[in-house]
Amino acid sequence: MKQEILDIFHRRHACHSFVPDRTIPREDLDFILEAGRLSPSSFGLEQWKFIVVSDPAHRAALQEACFGQPQVGNASHVVVILAKVADLAPDTDYVQGLLAREYPGEALAPALVNYRQFHAMTDVPAWSVTQCHIAAANMMTAAAAIGIDSCAIGGFLPDRIRELLDLDPERYAVALILPLGYCADPVPAKQRLPLSDLVEYR
Ligand SMILES: Cc1cc2nc3c(=O)[nH]c(=O)nc-3n(C[C@H](O)[C@H](O)[C@H](O)COP(=O)(O)O)c2cc1C
Secondary structure, eight states, X not given: OHHHHHHHHHHOOBOSOBOTTOOOOHHHHHHHHHHHHTOOXXXXXXXXXXXXXXXXXXXXXXXXHTTTOHHHXXXXXXXXXXXXXXXXXXTSXXXXXXXXXXXXXXXXXXXXXXXHHHHHTSOHHHHHHHHHHHHHHHHHHHHHHTTOEEOOBOOOOHHHHXXXXXXXXXXXXXXXXXXXXXXXXXXXXXXXXOHHHHOOOX
């Protein structure tokens, strides 16, 4: 079991070129999106929204907005992960509803006070984006577990992406672009610093 999980982490890699015209079945795509949906989030506020782009012309436009990176154009599907911004204001129905679910009964009032304070002192778009990155990581791992490749893309022009998808900048920040498909190249060996460089036991 442990080794199987580690094998999935080794298999997941940043794919720079997908096999064109090989399409992910809808059932597998839904499985990957479900892994995103089930991700943990700060205050349980599920800060993400997923826009799945499959139309080749739209993928080509997204590729251009990602500095021409080919893996965006030749992926089977491109998931644009959006980070909620306006919805996260303390008085929205969205926050009130989700906090009531996370903090039932008498726990709600102090949680709202706490959240209001947190929201006022936080860079909300940046915080929201960090939550989306957790969902993205889970989606990439889930994809790798069923033989589907991915590449996290942070190199993009956010204004151009918002323009292409007709998004209100007050409402959403663009968190990450996630092309998915079947990699044209073999899985490379992982290059990572050893744990001894990263971990301190105290
Ligand atoms: C937030 C984030 C943004 C990234 N942006 C890009 C990108 O724009 N283009 C790209 O080719 N790879 C991108 N990557 C992939 C990394 O370069 C890659 O994960 C890293 O080199 C480690 O390699 P591996 O994923 O194959 O193990 C990004 C990764 C992360 C986590």
